[in-house]
Amino acid sequence: xxxLLAAMILPGASDTASSVSRQVQSEWVDLLGELEAVKNTVTxxxxxxxxxxxxxxxxxxxxxxxxxxxxxxxxxSQIGSAMQASPHAGGVFLGTARVWVTGMPHTFDALRTGVxxxxxxxxxxxxxxxxxxxxxxxxxxxxxGPAGRAALVRLGTKRLVARVxxxxxxxxxxxxxxxxxxxxxxxxxxxxxxxxxxxxxxxLVPMRQGVQAYxxxxxHADATKAAGDxxxxxQIMADTLIERVTGREPGKAxxxxxxxxxxxxxxxxxxxxxxxxxxxxxxxxxxGTVPGPLVRNLVAHxxxxxxxxxxxxxxxxRGRLLATTSTxxxxxxxxxxxxxxxxxxxxxxxxxxxxxxxxxxxxxxxxGGATSLVNGQGLCVRCNHAKQAPGWSQKVTEVxxxxxxxxxMPTGHTSVSVAPTPPVxxxxxxxxxxxxxxxxGPGKGRIPRSRYSIGCHTGRDRGAIAYRPPRNTGPGRRPPxxxxxxxxxxxxxxxxxxxxxxxx
Numbered sequence: 001x002x003x004l005l006a007a008m009i010l011p012g013a014s015d016t017a018s019s020v021s022r023q024v025q026s027e028w029v030d031l032l033g034e035l036e037a038v039k040n041t042v043t044x045x046x047x048x049x050x051x052x053x054x055x056x057x058x059x060x061x062x063x064x065x066x067x068x069x070x071x072x073x074x075x076x077s078q079i080g081s082a083m084q085a086s087p088h089a090g091g092v093f094l095g096t097a098r099v100w101v102t103g104m105p106h107t108f109d110a111l112r113t114g115v116x117x118x119x120x121x122x123x124x125x126x127x128x129x130x131x132x133x134x135x136x137x138x139x140x141x142x143x144x145g146p147a148g149r150a151a152l153v154r155l156g157t158k159r160l161v162a163r164v165x166x167x168x169x170x171x172x173x174x175x176x177x178x179x180x181x182x183x184x185x186x187x188x189x190x191x192x193x194x195x196x197x198x199x200x201x202x203x204l205v206p207m208r209q210g211v212q213a214y215x216x217x218x219x220h221a222d223a224t225k226a227a228g229d230x231x232x233x234x235q236i237m238a239d240t241l242i243e244r245v246t247g248r249e250p251g252k253a254x255x256x257x258x259x260x261x262x263x264x265x266x267x268x269x270x271x272x273x274x275x276x277x278x279x280x281x282x283x284x285x286x287x288g289t290v291p292g293p294l295v296r297n298l299v300a301h302x303x304x305x306x307x308x309x310x311x312x313x314x315x316x317x318r319g320r321l322l323a324t325t326s327t328x329x330x331x332x333x334x335x336x337x338x339x340x341x342x343x344x345x346x347x348x349x350x351x352x353x354x355x356x357x358x359x360x361x362x363x364x365x366x367x368g369g370a371t372s373l374v375n376g377q378g379l380c381v382r383c384n385h386a387k388q389a390p391g392w393s394q395k396v397t398e399v400x401x402x403x404x405x406x407x408x409m410p411t412g413h414t415s416v417s418v419a420p421t422p423p424v425x426x427x428x429x430x431x432x433x434x435x436x437x438x439x440x441g442p443g444k445g446r447i448p449r450s451r452y453s454i455g456c457h458t459g460r461d462r463g464a465i466a467y468r469p470p471r472n473t474g475p476g477r478r479p480p481x482x483x484x485x486x487x488x489x490x491x492x493x494x495x496x497x498x499x500x501x502x503x504x
């Protein structure tokens with residue numbers, strides 16, 4: 001079916017836009033509607049499939065004497081892999097489909113025949129989740145049954161939700177009150193990445209509290225603008241929110257010290273490279289790429305606020321993190337940081353965007369798997385539990401020189417997850433000594449005075465600054481009788497800086 005749809009030729013497709021008749025345009029509209037109905041039918045078919053898969057998997061695991069609460073644990077991951085979605089999305093679809101098939105037959109039939117869209121069918125499940133099976137069935141029959149099918153076609157989404165809530169309140173008002181109380185208990189604050197190095201700071205609070213907070217921020221913004229502030233109302237509200245939450249004075253919302261973990265190459269940070277860096281998942285904001293110039297500005301701003309923390313992570317010429325091992329059963333802190341950095345803070349399972357919560361052995365420790373960087377991976381809680389289900393196995397492999405894990409599912413299907421590409425390091429270092437960025441290595445046949453040459457690059461139009469080690473400290477030399485403090489002065493390796501400039 002997919003191949004037929006992909007290769008289907010539209011009626012009148014060879015005509016020019018100006019010569020397409022009204023009859024052909026009418027056929028296009030009809031075809032658009034039929035394809036939408038096909039999408040709904042396909043979703044219903046997928047729903048029936050995932051429910052059947054879960055039932056068969058649980059039956060197999062019951063024969064293996066698996067505890068009831070652990071049966072079917074790996075099914076959401078299989079569904080997510082097949083649908084190219086995260087295991088969480090696979091689990092949500094499985095739960096919704098289970099209600100369609102077993103508890104709401106009229107909703108499922110409307111979806112199967114293309115009358116009801118997948119999203120509207122999902123809302124039918126969500127808005128009746130707090131009701132008993134009997135009350136849910138009554139709403140299902142009244143709205144999506146034969147008597148209400150004609151009205152359902154003309155009902156908008158908001159009116160559909162309002163109608164379901166109205167019927168739910170009539171059937172079981174106590175259940176509606178309990179649902180509201182549960183919603184209040186789930187209030188929280190979350191943060192998630194947004195484009196352009198921004199984040200969404202979201203507060204889920206009761207309606208009266210949220211409306212009150214917004215009204216106060218809006219009133220303050222209006223008063224500030226009336227006083228001559230040139231910022232927009234939204235900018236003032238955002239700045240005021242940060243100032244009040246962090247306890248900062250007005251106008252100093254941007255002076256909040258914070259530690260940001262960056263995975264950045266030495267070339268981008270020090271040598272003016274243009275390769276982007278990665279913000280690691282050190283907080284709930286998740287991971288994201290940052291352009292090279294913004295990385296340098298971010299670090300410079302952190303230095304000004306005494307809040308810049310850099311973690312050096314070394315990679316080999318092929319771009320892989322240097323391997324390390326441990327004899328411990330659990331991953332020690334240093335190895336754990338490398339595993340999180342290699343995965344850039346995101347679960348290693350394909351299509352899963354959840355943050356890393358568990359550090360796992362690809363080959364289980366009980367089966368002889370080493371506690372090493374090669375045999376380690378960062379996973380979310382769901383993915384780590386899913387791979388422990390019967391019939392699941394994993395092995396370490398390599399794709400284009402990068403660390404990869406091949407997962408085999410109980411049905412025999414396989415998926416390969418590949419570690420993201422880390423920032424590329426400077427690759428012209430001379431073995432045996434470590435030159436600073438912008439510094440040249442020792443001459444041919446000459447031995448450097450120090451194994452390490454400390455320096456920094458201040459820009460293409462400025463010279464490099466080299467560290468001058470103290471005298472009389474080389475191999476075979478005795479220290480003076482009265483040792484003097486080390487000479488920690490800095491010597492310019494090239495021409496002096498222009499007047500009025502300074503370096504960090």
